[in-house]
Amino acid sequence: MDHQQTEGSxxxxxxxxxxxxxxxxxxxxxxxxxxxxxxxxxxIAWASDGPESGYFPFHVGMIISLASIxxxxxxxxxxxxxxxxxxxxxxxxxxxxxxLPTALYVLLIQLLGIYVASTLFIAAFMxxxxxxxxxxxxxxxxxxxxxxxWMFEVQFLVPLPKGPLEALFGY
Amino acid sequence: xxxxxxxxxxxxxVLSWYNLGMMFIGLVLGVIIxxxxxxxxxxxxxxxxxxxxxxxxxxxIIMLSCIYWGSLFAGAITSILFNIPGETSSxxxxxxxxPLAQQGRAGNAxxxxxxxxxxxxxxxxxxxxxxxxxxxxxALRFGPPEFFAVFLLTFCSFVGTDKxxxxxxxxxxxxxxxxxxxxxxTVSGGLRMTFGWSELLRGIDFLVVVIGLFxxxxxxxxxEEGLKFEGKNGRINLKVVLQTWKEMPKYWVTLVRSTxxxxxxxxxxxxxxAASFMGYGLAQRFSRNGRKFGTGxxxxxxxxxxxxxxxxxxxxxxMLALGIPGSATAAVLLGGLMIWGLQPGPLLFVxxxxxxxxxxxxxxxxxxxxxxIVLSTVPLxxxxxxxxxxxVAPIIIVVCAIGAYSVNNAMLDVWFMLLxxxxxxxxxxxxxxxxxxxxxxxxxxxxxxxxxxxxLGPGTGLHVFWSNSLVGTISTLAxxxxxxxxxxxxWNLVRxxxxxxxNGGAVGKANEG
Numbered sequence: 001m002d003h004q005q006t007e008g009s010x011x012x013x014x015x016x017x018x019x020x021x022x023x024x025x026x027x028x029x030x031x032x033x034x035x036x037x038x039x040x041x042x043x044i045a046w047a048s049d050g051p052e053s054g055y056f057p058f059h060v061g062m063i064i065s066l067a068s069i070x071x072x073x074x075x076x077x078x079x080x081x082x083x084x085x086x087x088x089x090x091x092x093x094x095x096x097x098x099x100l101p102t103a104l105y106v107l108l109i110q111l112l113g114i115y116v117a118s119t120l121f122i123a124a125f126m127x128x129x130x131x132x133x134x135x136x137x138x139x140x141x142x143x144x145x146x147x148x149x150w151m152f153e154v155q156f157l158v159p160l161p162k163g164p165l166e167a168l169f170g171y
Numbered sequence: 172x173x174x175x176x177x178x179x180x181x182x183x184x185v186l187s188w189y190n191l192g193m194m195f196i197g198l199v200l201g202v203i204i205x206x207x208x209x210x211x212x213x214x215x216x217x218x219x220x221x222x223x224x225x226x227x228x229x230x231x232i233i234m235l236s237c238i239y240w241g242s243l244f245a246g247a248i249t250s251i252l253f254n255i256p257g258e259t260s261s262x263x264x265x266x267x268x269x270p271l272a273q274q275g276r277a278g279n280a281x282x283x284x285x286x287x288x289x290x291x292x293x294x295x296x297x298x299x300x301x302x303x304x305x306x307x308x309x310a311l312r313f314g315p316p317e318f319f320a321v322f323l324l325t326f327c328s329f330v331g332t333d334k335x336x337x338x339x340x341x342x343x344x345x346x347x348x349x350x351x352x353x354x355x356x357t358v359s360g361g362l363r364m365t366f367g368w369s370e371l372l373r374g375i376d377f378l379v380v381v382i383g384l385f386x387x388x389x390x391x392x393x394x395e396e397g398l399k400f401e402g403k404n405g406r407i408n409l410k411v412v413l414q415t416w417k418e419m420p421k422y423w424v425t426l427v428r429s430t431x432x433x434x435x436x437x438x439x440x441x442x443x444x445a446a447s448f449m450g451y452g453l454a455q456r457f458s459r460n461g462r463k464f465g466t467g468x469x470x471x472x473x474x475x476x477x478x479x480x481x482x483x484x485x486x487x488x489x490m491l492a493l494g495i496p497g498s499a500t501a502a503v504l505l506g507g508l509m510i511w512g513l514q515p516g517p518l519l520f521v522x523x524x525x526x527x528x529x530x531x532x533x534x535x536x537x538x539x540x541x542x543x544i545v546l547s548t549v550p551l552x553x554x555x556x557x558x559x560x561x562x563v564a565p566i567i568i569v570v571c572a573i574g575a576y577s578v579n580n581a582m583l584d585v586w587f588m589l590l591x592x593x594x595x596x597x598x599x600x601x602x603x604x605x606x607x608x609x610x611x612x613x614x615x616x617x618x619x620x621x622x623x624x625x626x627l628g629p630g631t632g633l634h635v636f637w638s639n640s641l642v643g644t645i646s647t648l649a650x651x652x653x654x655x656x657x658x659x660x661x662w663n664l665v666r667x668x669x670x671x672x673x674n675g676g677a678v679g680k681a682n683e684g
Binding site for chain 1: 221222225338339341342345346348349352356358359361363364366387390391394395559560561562564565566568569572573576577580582585586589592593596597598600601619622623626627631
C-alpha cells in the first residue's frame with residue numbers, strides 16, 4: 001500500500017523533541033493570529049448592548065498567541081530542553097503504516113460506502129500488517145461488518161454512507 | 172431526608188428490566204473499552220452517544236455512565252496483568268500491581284484494586300447524594316455573572332494546578348474555546364471563523380474532536396510503541412477474594428485518605444489521573460510499608476485505584492449541580508445532556524428530578540454490579556488483549572469512523588476526525604493535556620453566553636464580576652487559583668528583599684494577587 005515509505009529511510013536522525021515543540025508553538029501562534037484577524041473583522045469593540053461577537057474569540061486568539069510565545073521560548077532556550085529525538089524514523093514508519101491506510105479508508109468510504117470500505121480496510125490491515133491467514137482475515141472482516149450492518153441499519157436505524165453494493169441489495 | 176425519599180424514587184426508576192439491561196450492557200462495554208488500548212472513557216462514550224439519541228434520556232445516561240464505571244474498573248486489569256495502563260488514570264497502578272502479578276498474586280491485586288475502586292466510588296456517590304442537591308439549591312441564586320465566575324474558577328484551577336506545563340494547558344484550553352466559537356454566533360446570528368466555508372456553519376462537534384483526539388490519536392501512539400502483550404494469568408477464585416477482603420480492613424487509613432484525595436480532585440477538575448498519582452504518592456509517604464512500595468505491595472494498588480475511582484465518580488457532582496463537568500468523560504456526558512434536550516445547570520434538580528435521581532440510584536447499583544462483573548469475568552476480558560493488535564486496531568478505527576459520521580451524518584466530520592487524530596498524536600507526545608480542550612469545547616458557548624449576558628445593559632464592564640460579595644468572592648478565588656504557582660515565587664522574592672521580619676505583610680500581598 002505504501003512501499004515507497006520503506007525505501008530510502010535514513011538510519012537515524014530527525015527532529016529533536018524541543019524542535020517539534022517549538023514548531024508546534026509557531027503553528028499555534030499563527031492560529032492565534034488568524035483568530036485575532038478574523039474576529040477583528042467582525043468587531044471586537046463594545047456595542048450599545050455589550051461586547052460585539054468578535055470580542056470573546058479575539059481575546060481567546062490573543063491568549064493562544066501569548067502562551068505559544070512562552071512555550072516557544074521555553075522550548076528553544078529553556079534549561080531543561082528535551083534533546084531526544086521526537087520520533088525515530090523506524091517508529092514513525094509504523095505510525096504512517098496506520099495513518100496512510102486510514103486516510104485511504106476514509107476516501108474509500110465516500111466511493112464505496114462504509115461497509116464495503118471497512119471490510120476491505122480490516123482485511124488489508126490484517127493481511128499486510130498482521131500477516132494473518134486468509135481464512136481468519138475473511139471471517140473477521142466480513143463478520144464484523146455484517147454485525148455492524150445489523151446493528152446500525154436494522155436495529156438502531158442509523159443511516160450510514162452506503163455505496164453501489166448496498167444499492168444492489170435494495171438498501 | 173428529602174434526598175433519601177428522592178433516592179428511593181430513583182431506585183424505582185432504575186429497577187425496570189429495560190434500564191437494568193442498559194446498565195448491564197453499559198458495564199460490559201465499558202470494561203471492554205477500558206481494556207482495549209486506543210479506546211477509553213471519553214471516546215467510548217462519545218462513539219456510543221449518537222446511538223442514544225432516540226432513547227429516553229434516563230436510560231441513555233444510565234448506559235453511558237455505566238460505560239464510564241466499567242472503563243474505570245477495567246483500567247486496573249491491564250495495569251496489573253499486562254503492565255500496560257488501559258487508562259491514563261491507572262498508570263500508578265502498574266507500579267505495584269505488575270510486581271504482584273509477577274509473584275503470582277495477580278488475583279489478590281485485582282481483588283484489592285476492584286474493592287478499593289468500589290469503596291472510592293461509593294463514597295463519591297454518597298457525596299453526590301447529599302451534597303449535590305445542596306450545591307444546586309445554592310446555585311439557584313446564581314445569575315450570569317456568577318456563572319461566568321464559576322466557569323472562570325474551573326478553568327483557572329486547571330492552569331493553577333498544572334505545575335509542569337501551565338502554558339500548554341492554557342493553549343489547549345483556548346484551542347477548545349476557539350473551536351467552540353466556530354460557526355453561527357448564538358447571540359448575534361453572525362458567522363465566525365468559517366472563512367467562507369458553508370460546512371463550518373454548524374461548527375465543529377465536540378464528539379468528533381473527542382473521537383479524533385482520544386481514539387485515532389491513541390491508536391497512533393500505541394502503534395508507535397509497537398504493541399506486544401505478555402500477560403500474566405488473572406484467575407480469581409472465591410478463596411482469593413475472601414482472603415483479600417479479610418486483609419482489606421488493615422488498609423483503612425489508605426482507603427480513607429485516597430477517597431478524600433479523589434473526591435477533592437474530582438469536584439475541582441483535577442482529574443482521575445492526577446488523583447491516582449497523588450493517592451499513590453501520599454500512601455508511599457505516610458504508610459509504614461512506604462519503603463517497600465514498587466516491589467508489590469497490596470496497599471500500592473489500593474491507593475491509586477481508590478483515588479481514581481472516587482475522583483471519576485465525584486466528577487459528576489459539579490456536572491449535575493452546576494452543569495460544569497469535572498473530567499473529560501463527564502464533559503462528554505454533559506454534551507449528551509444537551510443533545511437529549513436537557514438544560515444542564517442547577518435547575519436540573521428541580522425540573523428533571525426523575526432523570527437526576529435515576530442517574531444517582533444507577534450509580535449505586537452500577538458500581539455494585541460492576542464489581543461483581545469484573546471479579547467474576549477477569550480472565551475473559553484479559554483474553555481480549557491477547558487478540559493481535561492487527562485485528563483490534565482496524566476494528567477500532569472503523570468504529571471511530573462510524574461514530575464520527577453518525578454525529579451529524581456528515582462525511583466532513585470523518586475527515587476532521589482524522590485531522591484531530593494527527594493533532595492528538597503530536598500533542599500527546601509533547602505532553603499537552605487534552606482534557607482542558609474538551610472541557611473548553613463543551614462549555615465554550617455557555618461560558619461566552621454567560622459573559623455576554625452579564626454585559627447586557629448600559630454602564631457594564633469587567634467590574635460586574637466584583638459587583639456583589641458572592642460573585643466577587645468567586646472571581647477573586649479564580650484569579651488566586653490562576654496565579655497560585657506564582658505565590659511561592661513571590662513569597663521568596665519578598666522574603667529575600669525584606670529579610671525575615673516582614674512575613675505578615677508578604678502573606679497579605681500573596682493573598683491579594
